[in-house]
Amino acid sequence: MLRLPRFRMEIPRSADEAARVLRELGAGTQDPGVSGMPGMKVLMVAGGTDVYPNMKRRQLAPEVLVSLRRALSRDVRADGPASGATIGAGATLSSVSAHPVVRSRYAALAMAAGLVSTPQLRNMGTIGGNVCLDTRCNWYDESGFWRTAEGFCMKTHPSVVCRVATSSPRCLAVASADTVPALLALGATVTVRSAQGERTVDLGELYREDGIRYLTIRRDEIVTEVALPPAEGWRSTYLKLRDRGSFDFPIVGLAAAVRMDGARVADARVALTAVASRPILVDAAAKALRGSRLDDAAIEAAAEAAFKAARPMDNTSGTIAQRKRTVSVFATRALRELRDN
Amino acid sequence: MSEFSVVGKRLPKVNVWGHLTGTARYADDIQLPRMLYGRLLRSPHAHARIKRIDASRALAHDGVVAVCTGADMPERMGIMPSTQDEYALAVDKVRYIGDPVAAVAAVDEDTAYDALSLIDVEYEPLEPILTIEEALTREDVRIHEDSGRPANVFKDVHLEFGDVEGGFQTAHKVYDNWYFFEGTTHAPMETHSAVASYDGDGKLTLWTSTQVPHYLHRELEKVLGIPRSRIRVIATPNGGGFGGKSDPFSHEFAACLLSMRTKRPVKFTLDREEVFYAHRGRHPVLMHLRTGVSADGDITAVHFQSYLDGGAYASYGIATTYYTGALMTVTYKLPAYKFDGVRVYTNKPACGPKRGHGTTQPRFAFECQLDQIAEDLGLDPIAYRERILQPANSRTVNGLRITSMGLGQCLEEVKRSTRFPEKHGQLPRGKGIGVAGSAYISGAGLPIYWNEMPHSGASVKVDRGGGVTVYCGTSEIGQGSDNVLAVVAAEQLGVLTEDVHVVSGDTSLAPVDLGSYSSRVTFMAGNAVRQAAGRLRTLVVEAAAAKLGVPADRIALAQRRVYDLADPAKGMTFAEAAVLAESKNGTLVSVGSYKPPKDISGDYKGSGVGPTAAYSYQAAVAEVSVDLETGIVTVERITEAHDCGRALNPPAVEGQIEGAAYMGYGEAIAEEQVFRGGLHKKPSLLEYKLPTSMDTPEMKAIIVETIDPEGPFGAKEAGEGPLNPVIPAIANAVYDAIGVRFDETPITPAKVLDALQKNRSRVGPEGLSSQRDPKAAMRRLHATTDAREKKKVMS
Ligand SMILES: Cc1cc2nc3c(=O)[nH]c(=O)nc-3n(C[C@H](O)[C@H](O)[C@H](O)COP(=O)(O)OP(=O)(O)OC[C@H]3O[C@@H](n4cnc5c(N)ncnc54)[C@H](O)[C@@H]3O)c2cc1C
């Protein structure tokens, strides 16, 4: 078995304490764009299903891990249908996907959380960790030995080129979290806590089109909560392309949500993952749908918009053409499903 | 009522508890006092010369106890004595990324891991050879300088039987297609693991997850330079093998040498990535198949050419090369047959035997082409196959002896079960059904090293309480070989399998069996145990007959009783009879052995690969649906019938059919061992797309019994053959669904989508790429081969 590198573990008992520890350890000043991913000395860990495998492969080599197990709420709270829902960042994907309120009002999220990897990983993996999931690339998600043989790349060694496109000024690693497009389609915001205080961020603002600095928040900012607006009138769904019926990361993930006002679409959102370095909320698709009767022409226009927005690179399983094409097929299928059900 | 009391009964496997609960003691479970942990340093270069290795920094590292390198074991080794081109650890050169260069033993795994980076190796990188074409043409870059063949050719073989030219001339039509079968790997659940312990008395014990303890025993003697009499190899239960644990491996030698050096036990357990480098999996094979057929579909001649991408070392490659040609003749009538096989070296992990060894790829090509022929003839593909079957009790054009032959029954069974003729060609677009047949050997007719000794030996002991112990050198790899031996012994002696204790895979305790490869154990070891137990049965029967005062031929043994057939109430327990027999004859231990008969092959150079005492046959039907928008192929159902002679234990046979079918399904749909610039593209179970339980289709396994005249109780193999028809059946079903012929594997959604969008009727290779005029290269190759053959004849 691959071995974990040696590290120290801090286990703060509250979000406040975690924020303090992270400040004391100087986590906020870390910049993977400068140090490379293995250069980050302090990292948060929640379920560890992303962090530990990456450490075993030496993509990460932190000196200190700050465990969020005790610091984060795991609760899903929702009152009447007129109010929204809040999900503690420590909630496991299993509990999110099984939660009755999530299932009935936020179907896309329940589906997406339920489609992550395997039951074992869903029992450990948290929604906070999923939202902050490292970007993926098949030149990067490899062992230390493999990457030594290859000669490394920008994401671990900023002075080296990107292997996917050697002239690319930035890392093209892929945003791969399943729940994120669902959350985007549902209009989620996240609460972020650090020693400087707490703020609320639109989920879409959390990401950046950069495979290394893929999060806009600092590395000492803890995602403590995911909040969903009231779901009244909304219908949503999620479709995932993966090679197998379990285990695999998405190579296309598409969430769609619509709110009908009579026969017309009052509002709509279409969001993608695994086709760029950041998750994408496809505004042009929403525009094509709003005011329409969710007729085939509107759906086709939305699918075309999603197709255009998708910019997959050759660094996951599958091919670029296949993944792009599947985006438009999924957009069509998702929207038809929302229309017909 | 059946004539048997154990054979053919749906009984649980003898070792099922350990396998199901994880209490079976695998090699990595072994913990010995003072044990050290080893790790291999592997080459980061696909092709390089080793200029210098300096392990002094590693040796000085706290917790490191010993280090060894290729220089410590300079003896050549390899599974096939005629083509030994490997070293325990690389000497002078490395030939693929992952080639083991040095080994460390340390007090714990972390220290061993850390120490690897302290071994300084200076390499001089060489240009790597990565494709079949390059290997055939690049005289200037030689992976094995002393191979004695042009460019990077490992082996080329040429055989011709019957009037091939005439056959093509009289043909009504000649089908001429190229096929490509992608390389795949075994991916056993248990990664390779070995523990070596060298004792103060100069004796070495190696516990290892190997399929071939006997062959490994020989290589250890050679490489370590200590007599075999002082080495004991114990094959621990393999957590799956599938052919991937049939070679001697670096970590096994390193564990032994480091234990000899340190006088402490040393354990090596490979990590998952290392298993992808150790490989020895399915060869990628480019194939050219020309088949002449008469107006009504009879085959008039076949010319088959295979180009095998062998990777960096020989492994079983010489056998694999012949196997791509040999079994083409045993299913359908072929009056004339020509075979040219070439295996090349490339700078990638060595390929070797994987379930179906060398026969899977040509079977894919042949069965896909037959589908096309049947279509042109306007015949149902099952009806067509039934028309051209090779008969039972016959000789093939290449001299192979066929005895029991159940392909016809297999086809009949799958036809009936799936209602094939009502569906084929008549399903809506996107839905399809396909069929294929195949065959496999029940053990190779010859051992890998030339000798006249038995292929399988066994001894059986009966104790005074009626317990039976079977000793046999076979290796239990999860296929149920221990159970087969227990069933045979129990049936012979009239006891139950739970009364039988099987001691297998131990070179000191058990007589030699050549190993768990080529699906030989049921047939060969089964016959050896049958003979050994039969000898004790005679003694027990005689003793009981004397006691009961009835003639011996009236004595029966069943359900732990020895009794008078005419009066079943008259009798005694087996234990009582055993005591009588031991009192009369002395200790009840007997031996048995088996060797395949001599007249099962033709007499020509290369005739040693292909013959077997009995061929198994199988037919599979796949039903698929293709998502026309995403290209996703869903295999809804596989129905497979397999002629195993006689099912000694039906659930075990069904399990083998299912497991093989699922393995074939993975190869057809997703799996590929592929490389980017010499570096494995997906050396993990996340990226190497082994099917999960969510993907595997519904499966129906049908047992066909032909009661083989020479098999133990009529049994033949069930371990490998059932893989073969599944892949072409799926390809043919995909054709039925969308009208696209997949002449290459795997059939991925991306390829399907591409074909549909571009309106292609076929996806497959066009031949050898013409870039560097490989035809010229092949002419050169044949010219030099001819010259060499001529020289041999002259000298
Ligand atoms: C084999 C395999 C398959 C997988 N398949 C999928 C898949 O199909 N889809 C998918 O989406 N994911 C998949 N994953 C990834 C992972 O399991 C999930 O994304 C999971 O939700 C991660 O959550 P975690 O709590 O385990 O995260 P961790 O591993 O603990 O953390 C992940 C990242 O988020 C950061 N982090 C964690 N919590 C917080 C927080 N509250 N605030 C700020 N930063 C935080 C960590 O520092 C780290 O950078 C797979 C993983 C494996 C090993």
Ligand code: SF4
């Ligand atoms: S996209 Fe480029 S830089 Fe980023 S991980 Fe992949 S190879 Fe490295």
